[in-house]
Amino acid sequence: MIEDIVKKTLLFDFYGQLLTDKQRDIMEMYYTDDLSLSEISEQIGISRQGVYDTLKRAEATLIEYESRLGLVDKFLQHKSILSEIKSMLDEILNVDGIDVNEIKEMIKSIKNYIEKLE
The missing domain is CATH 4.10.860 (DNA Excision Repair, Uvrb; Chain A)
Known part of the structure; x- marks a missing residue:
């Protein structure tokens, strides 16, 4: 679990600027600020499910960048x-x-x- 969080944080550090502003903000709130999905949804005014979907799309995008570029590895x-x-x-x-x-x-x-x- 911790390794997964560390890996996603590294991916975000390397490729975060390539995400949309919304994806980057949500990932930062979730991983850096340690906010829950509900707290993020309240702050940005979208549903908890919307936050979850955006977070998962952003993570998939980061993984795709890494598979193509391999900078973290x-x-x-x-x-x-x-x-x-x-x-x-x-x-x-x-x-x-x-x-x-x-x-x-x-x-x-x-x-x-x-x-x-x-």
Whole structure:
């Protein structure tokens, strides 16, 4: 459930500006402001069902953008690779008496990770 909310929030962060104003407002109220469907319907003057339908259409649109562009997946991959690189660099910096050949191997691994980012 939380992963689903995080994924939708990321999708909104990346593609939210491509939604209609109404879709963007409803998604922001629902996910950012944590308002219920009823609270949103009261604020914007449409039915609860109208809010729900708009929210679902907006989510489907964001998912479609991601399936075509893949920016969120690329971002998450890059974040994971950078975390791995940081971990390897920390290991190099924090190990006393590390062998030069071990350092060279780790640097090769880091280089390979960086090439994946390109």
